[in-house]
Amino acid sequence: MLFQIKLAYKNIWRRPVRTISIIVMMTFGIMGLLFTQGVYRGMVNQMLHDTIRTGTGHVSLYDHEYRKLKKITNAIEDPQKVVTFIENNKLVKNYITRVLQEGMVSTASNKRPVTIIGIDHEREAAFGNLPDYIIDGKYDVNLERNEIIIGSELALKLKTKVGKKIVIQTQGLDKSLSSIAYRIGAIVKTNNPRIDLAGIFLTQAQFNEFLGTSGEIHQISVMLNNELDIDTFKQEIDAILPNVIKSYTWKQINPMAAYSRDIVYQMETIIYAIIFVLVAIAIFDILVVSILERVREFGIMLAIGTTFSKIRYMIIMESAAIGILGFLSGAFFSFLMLLYLKHYGIDLSDASSGLAKMGMASVMYANIEAEYFIQAFFATLISTVVASLIPIRILRRLKPMEAIYFT
Amino acid sequence: MSFLIVQEISKTYKPSASVEVTALAKTDLTFKQGEFAVISGPSGSGKTTLLNMIGGLDAPTTGKVILNDVILTDLKEKELALQRLQHIGFIFQAYNLIPVLTAEENIEYILILQGVNPKERKERVKVIAEKLGIYELLNKRPNEMSGGQQQRVAVARAVVSHPALILADEPTANLDSQSGENLLKLMADLNREQKITIIFSSHDPMVIGKAKRHIVLKDGKIASDKK
Numbered sequence: 001m002l003f004q005i006k007l008a009y010k011n012i013w014r015r016p017v018r019t020i021s022i023i024v025m026m027t028f029g030i031m032g033l034l035f036t037q038g039v040y041r042g043m044v045n046q047m048l049h050d051t052i053r054t055g056t057g058h059v060s061l062y063d064h065e066y067r068k069l070k071k072i073t074n075a076i077e078d079p080q081k082v083v084t085f086i087e088n089n090k091l092v093k094n095y096i097t098r099v100l101q102e103g104m105v106s107t108a109s110n111k112r113p114v115t116i117i118g119i120d121h122e123r124e125a126a127f128g129n130l131p132d133y134i135i136d137g138k139y140d141v142n143l144e145r146n147e148i149i150i151g152s153e154l155a156l157k158l159k160t161k162v163g164k165k166i167v168i169q170t171q172g173l174d175k176s177l178s179s180i181a182y183r184i185g186a187i188v189k190t191n192n193p194r195i196d197l198a199g200i201f202l203t204q205a206q207f208n209e210f211l212g213t214s215g216e217i218h219q220i221s222v223m224l225n226n227e228l229d230i231d232t233f234k235q236e237i238d239a240i241l242p243n244v245i246k247s248y249t250w251k252q253i254n255p256m257a258a259y260s261r262d263i264v265y266q267m268e269t270i271i272y273a274i275i276f277v278l279v280a281i282a283i284f285d286i287l288v289v290s291i292l293e294r295v296r297e298f299g300i301m302l303a304i305g306t307t308f309s310k311i312r313y314m315i316i317m318e319s320a321a322i323g324i325l326g327f328l329s330g331a332f333f334s335f336l337m338l339l340y341l342k343h344y345g346i347d348l349s350d351a352s353s354g355l356a357k358m359g360m361a362s363v364m365y366a367n368i369e370a371e372y373f374i375q376a377f378f379a380t381l382i383s384t385v386v387a388s389l390i391p392i393r394i395l396r397r398l399k400p401m402e403a404i405y406f407t
Numbered sequence: 408m409s410f411l412i413v414q415e416i417s418k419t420y421k422p423s424a425s426v427e428v429t430a431l432a433k434t435d436l437t438f439k440q441g442e443f444a445v446i447s448g449p450s451g452s453g454k455t456t457l458l459n460m461i462g463g464l465d466a467p468t469t470g471k472v473i474l475n476d477v478i479l480t481d482l483k484e485k486e487l488a489l490q491r492l493q494h495i496g497f498i499f500q501a502y503n504l505i506p507v508l509t510a511e512e513n514i515e516y517i518l519i520l521q522g523v524n525p526k527e528r529k530e531r532v533k534v535i536a537e538k539l540g541i542y543e544l545l546n547k548r549p550n551e552m553s554g555g556q557q558q559r560v561a562v563a564r565a566v567v568s569h570p571a572l573i574l575a576d577e578p579t580a581n582l583d584s585q586s587g588e589n590l591l592k593l594m595a596d597l598n599r600e601q602k603i604t605i606i607f608s609s610h611d612p613m614v615i616g617k618a619k620r621h622i623v624l625k626d627g628k629i630a631s632d633k634k
Contacts, residue, residue: 003519010507300503303464304564305492305520307485401464404503 029279030330103170118207137186147185299403323384416470496565
């Protein structure tokens with residue numbers, strides 16, 4: 001068998017230009033495959049990551065009625081009991097509490113519906129690193145100047161900016177209409193449309209002062225150590241606190257985001273399949289030609305006593321070796337490409353407003369997972385080995401003499 | 408007892424449904440061990456077809472080929488390959504060396520298939536290469552050698568495994584007269600020294616003159632068989 005391997009090696013390099021052409025073709029094919037996977041996955045993961053970090057966590061808890069009727073009075077009945085359970089649960093990595101109210105915001109010339117979100121600045125920073133999303137101003141706003149944080153799209157719609165005043169109007173806990181002027185201390189761009197387009201962050205103290213609440217909590221969002229534990233955690237909390245709260249997974253709260261992910265994965269699969277088929281056909285063509293042009297040699301080998309199984313082994317070895325070389329080259333350059341795109345991303349600022357509506361960032365960063373390379377390895381190996389099977393079948397039917405005189 | 412029996416073999420090709428070409432009509436031949444025979448005849452008379460069927464490279468339409476009591480025509484392809492490997496050496500008109508291998512590797516290849524250990528392989532290749540005057544060519548590839556040199560490497564490949572039978576299909580056809588004569592002398596020496604049965608197909612008068620038996624084929628039939 002060692003000699004067969006040696007012979008296969010010599011055959012691979014008998015026409016170096018052709019072999020290198022196949023390897024280059026595979027390299028570009030694999031780069032195409034991994035670019036598709038890396039960028040699509042990176043894009044969708046970034047979208048979901050932003051949504052989860054800035055909005056829902058993995059699981060969010062509300063009063064039973066709150067999501068049906070977003071009234072300030074529909075607060076979680078005994079938030080401390082829930083918080084105690086969460087703090088003692090080993091699946092939980094982090095959590096935030098929010099107090100919410102719907103309202104209107106206005107400037108001298110514009111008016112927009114908003115969600116007023118009372119947050120704990122420290123917890124939000126630890127939970128989803130909210131300060132990371134600040135694009136203008138400071139996360140630690142000046143409370144003495146009555147500063148608050150607003151979403152980036154909202155700022156655009158209101159044609160306002162950091163340092164300017166806005167007026168928020170809503171119904172307080174006592175059902176009276178309250179309005180108060182705040183100064184914009186920071187603008188946040190989270191890629192979560194609900195926040196960017198309609199989110200206004202106040203501290204919980206500001207919220208209480210504004211609306212007369214005192215420790216009410218409408219939303220508790222939980223980040224788990226492992227996303228795979230979402231269902232387990234949900235079942236646990238539903239079983240322990242069935243009458244206190246109602247839990248929702250991020251998919252239930254953002255079905256469009258989950259649906260987008262499914263769509264993107266399906267598109268990725270289709271594009272992957274198309275590229276794979278095109279590359280496989282090109283490789284197949286070259287491999288078939290390279291094998292068929294040597295049928296006479298195989299005939300000689302058969303004539304002098306080589307069994308067909310040894311020839312088959314040699315051909316498969318050749319094809320697999322080309323496949324592996326192509327994969328190694330493709331994987332190496334793809335890794336470099338994805339590494340670059342992971343750090344520097346693809347800037348799609350020109351389409352940022354359209355992307356923002358879909359919850360996507362204007363700079364798309366690639367994602368790198370071992371799974372991509374494993375899939376590409378098997379796809380390459382299978383396509384090269386399968387490509388060798390058809391000429392092997394042709395060869396199998398030939399008598400040695402027919403192979404020697406094969407044209 | 409005959410070493411090689413060709414019993415009523417025939418070969419018919421069907422290039423299309425309505426056309427049938429008889430390359431070889433029913434033919435009977437027997438060969439004793441150590442014979443040095445030549446099959447001659449005009450182009451298309453069936454010489455190569457007969458040699459190919461004797462060597463198990465092609466299947467006859469009818470008949471049997473029996474080599475050393477083994478009915479080659481009844482064997483499966485794998486068993487037939489083993490018979491060729493162990494007992495038959497081939498020399499082709501077009502040399503048919505493997506282009507990516509050096510002369511040494513081409514000669515050694517058959518010994519590797521036979522499972523001969525590396526030390527013995529090197530020794531046997533060296534001995535046969537010296538005998539055929541190709542020792543200096545061992546590291547060369549076929550495209551670096553002349554036709555005569557390639558044919559000598561092909562002969563070395565055919566004889567290095569010590570076959571009982573060598574089938575040579577017009578081996579001098581592509582050689583100049585000096586190279587052809589050298590090759591014939593070499594084959595005659597092998598026949599005499601090692602009692603290898605050698606069957607040529609050729610219409611070269613020089614080959615015919617050297618042979619101890621001369622079989623003439625015409626239109627796929629034996630026209631004469633003289634010893």
